[in-house]
Amino acid sequence: MMVSTAAAGPDPLAPTAPSLRRRMACWLYEGMLMFGVVFIAGYLFGTLSQTRNAMDNRLGLQAFLFVIFGIYFTWFWSKGQTLAMKTWNIRVVGLDGQAISQPRALLRYVCSWIWFLPPLAAVAPFALPVGETMVILLGWVAVWALLSRFHPQRQFWHDALAGTRLVGSLPLSR
Template identity: 55%
Template sequence: MEAQFPGQAPSLWRRMASFLYEGVLLFGVTFISGYLYAALTQQRSALIGKAGLQAFEFVVLGIYFIWFWTHGGQTVAMKAWHLRVVDEHGAPLSQGRALARYLLSWLWFLPALASVHFAELHGGGAIAGALLAGVLGYVLLARLHPSRQFLHDLLCRTRVITQRPPARKKP
């Protein structure tokens, strides 16, 4: 029997809209942090020090998500789409649970990235196609669950809920 979570579960469409908006915002975050990394390490070529840059970006993204999830449960995109992540009791996430959710959220991309690596695909179109197929597969997997939860949320015992702003008082 599934635990009862407070709050209404948003539709998959709203969560995917937030996901896409988050990607747009994260482009700016990774651009600025990549520029900072290049300046601090005096990196002159994107191909030299690529592993260090990837590790740095992984940590920056982790800090971004963990901080927002533990301080209000909403990233900027989640606020725009009125979504909030909570634990199984409806409480804000602890740092440990937020870290676990961040690490497990890479399940969105890891199977596609692994298939690209092992198939030795190098073209941008092939990589984008594999990532798109992986994301769509992950969404379809959520459709199999009765409450449409994503795998990483099930494993972390978290849930994304609808969080509408409070109604404004009329003067």
């Protein structure tokens, strides 16, 4: 007996992710947009803490930015898209294809630090120059991005850990 899959169509809950090139372009654009967030948050932190030198309160500023980034990404991911994701027509959804909750978005944010923490922790004891640290960091980012090729749906592994997926979305009509 042969079952027809033409009527059912492709499984909407198991699409592959947008292309790696598109996701990385979105990632780079997101990084550029984060400069504005860092600028405003840094100004706010410096004003509220009366920090006069950029090296004073450096750990406090880093912790503050970690929280601000968490708020930014958790808020927008729970709505489905950041500005960069809207530009590149990418949406973050749960495994069921629905919008993710704020706790799930927060889990995704924490898991997404796998992009940066392992190489930074590896170079910290060696006090390497900034150039060498950047080469190691960018090498890790490239490896981490390419590892998505081994996921069955080509998702980033932090999405798999958080129970989320990136999917293509149609642009909104204007």
